[in-house]
Amino acid sequence: MKPARAGLWLGLSVGLLLGLLVLGLRVGSFAIDFELMRRVLHHYDPTEPAQLVLVELRLPRLLLAVLAGAGLAVSGYLMQTMVSNALADPYLLGTASGGGLGAVLCFALLPTLTWAGVYLPPVAALLGALGTTLVVLALGMDRGQLRPAPLLLSGVAVGSLATALGGLLTFLSDTPDKLRTVTFWAMGSFERAGWNLLPYPAVALVATLVVFAFLQKDVAILLLGEERAAALGVPVVRLRWLLVVTASALTGCVVALCGPIGFVGLMIPHVTRWLLGATGRWNLLVCALLGGGFLLGCDLLARLLYPPAGVPVGIVTALFGVPFFVYLLRKQGS
Amino acid sequence: MHPLHLWSIFARMRFSVSLLLSVVLGGGLLACQSDQPASSQPAAAAQLPATTHWVTDDLGHRLQLPVQPRRIMALAPSMTEMLYAVADTATIVARTQVCDFPRAVAHKPVVNSYPLDLEKLVALHPDVVFTVEGITSQDDAARLQQLGVPVYFQRYTTVEDVFRGMQQLGQLLGRTAQARHLTDSLRTALAALQKTPPTPGPAPRVLAITWQDPIYVYGQNTLFTDKIRLAGGQNALQEVFAQPYPALTREYILRLNPDVLLGGRFGQLDSTFFKAYPELRRINAYQTKRVFAVTGNLMERPGPRVVESVRELQGLLRQPAQP
Secondary structure (H helix, E strand, C coil): CCHHHHHHHHHHHHHHHHHHHHHHHHCCCCCCCHHHHHHHHHCCCCCCHHHHHHHHHHHHHHHHHHHHHHHHHHHHHHHHHHCCCCCCCCCCCCHHHHHHHHHHHHHHHCCCCEECCEEHHHHHHHHHHHHHHHHHHHHHEECCEECHHHHHHHHHHHHHHHHHHHHHHHHHCCCHHHHHHHHHHHCCCCCCCCCCCCHHHHHHHHHHHHHHHHCHHHHHHHCCCHHHHHHCCCCHHHHHHHHHHHHHHHHHHHHHHHCCCCCHHHHHHHHHHHHHCCCCCCHHHHHHHHHHHHHHHHHHHHHHHCCCCCCCHHHHHHHHHHHHHHHHHHHHHC | CCHHHHHHHHHHHHHHHHHHHHHHCCCCCCCCCCCCCHHHCHHHHCCCCCCEEEEECCCCCEEEEECCCCCEEECCHHHHHHHHHHCCHHHEEEECCCCCCCHHHHHCCECCECCECHHHHHHCCCCEEEEEECCECHHHHHHHHHCCCCEEEECCCCHHHHHHHHHHHHHHCCCHHHHHHHHHHHHHHHHHHHHCCCCCCCCCEEEEEEECCCEEECCCCCHHHHHHHHCCCEECCCCCCCCCCCEECHHHHHHHCCCEEECCCHHHHHHCHHHHCHHHHHCHHHHCCCEECCCHHHHCCCCCCHHHHHHHHHHHHCCCCCC
16 A cells, blocks of 8 residues: 555545534534634633533534444454454444343343433443453453454354343333333434543543554454464464454443444445555554544434434444445355 | 122222312312113123124224124223223223223233233233224234224324213213213313413423433324413424424423423432433523423323323423522
């Protein structure tokens, strides 16, 4: 990959993201124009409802969408590297099902959803996601090493069990309203976004990008296959552990706050490699920017199609993702 | 006398007392329900009716029903309340797991409505099942029809629709007089409620939430809109959405800026709803502490207690704003 071409795509993805951000700031129940944005930048007045909405509701929502998209795309990229398979996604280790089980446990069993001022479902979802991943890792570990095949099978089995347990609890739930909340959560949403939630995915994403900026060569080589990577001196075992732990923590964070939004982590790494090649130096960064832009665009589309609350964003990503997945399968088959 | 017959008289008496309390308070008079002749006892009830006729329900379904149904049940708690108010209670063969009013209903066998226990329902071989649009799925209704159980749907968008629904039940069950007495009493009670002088100023804009995460509210095309109008307020949600209970964003609610919020006591919502969505503390309802809980089974059930529900709403709307 020539640096000029990488720079072009980097610039384009930043431009796309900023363009969508500005567009996203204008879509909603309050009419917000550039003049109001300018006023907010000069002197933010929270007593004016439109300014409050812009700063306290709309901007954090858009930023959460960007962070979630970037986080899922980067997680997907790392997971695909970890198993050296382009069809892997961030939910390979049962993170989504575990997060779902945690949320359902919270909705079904806890007498209150808020404790000491903390809204508990995201916390339960994070614990569920990380707990499930730990079980999958324990089951998939082979003498201290992570082998993709047993790991994938454990992920499928434990993920199915978590889904079944979540389904059982939902079924036994005393009120259909709880089912509604769980269903809505499972389809993904940014409606609960606030400035207080943003640091978690932001820190996880930035830490991941920084760590793998130093390891980008090893990551690129591992994507070519385990044996070749080992022959070239890549510490495969350690790298796999780092990949799994980082990707799981990042995915868990996103799932806890926004629900298990599908297909971003599958599609965007492919688009990145298609644009920049498999071993590009800026791959992970472009992947994050494209993922953020993609999910931001999907949220915008969801809100435009069905105002005011919007179609759950997971439905929109699936509408794009499923045809893409089929295309990938056919391409791999041929 | 058959023990079930004794029980049915007892059950009717208890329900009548309860209904009287609710209606007479508003100035209305509830007609007592007359007992049915001995032919309504289970042995006779099991006999197939001699004649049938074709009727059309509120959704436009054509149904063939016995002229005098002897075994009936409802799949919605509001409809069970209606049946208890209009029908001969001995003909009610079952209730659903959520039917809890009048208290006498607790003695009826339970048929699970969600998911629908088809086997148990069919085993009770009702002549007709009554339900409300949105409570029973069209799919379940179609399966019941295939199994030979007609499903009669009612639909209400106004309080007058609920009265009409009760009269319709009276006609279908051969209890026209009872239904007429009931609806006349309810209309009188409602008229008496509306005669009380309104509070000065414009009608308060009321937003009623049904669920907090995501935030679902009572839409414009629900019975709530008419009830709140009769109570002297207006539904803050004027826009009409496809769903009766649309999900709203915080931004949208800030724009609505309702004067009154229904869905829980102030203290309760302050530590849950407003803690989760602190931006919403700016709405008028929060600033003036006009945040109230409503009785769930009154608010949600379009049945014979609908006037009681309007009275409750009127009482809440008349509570003064607090600094």
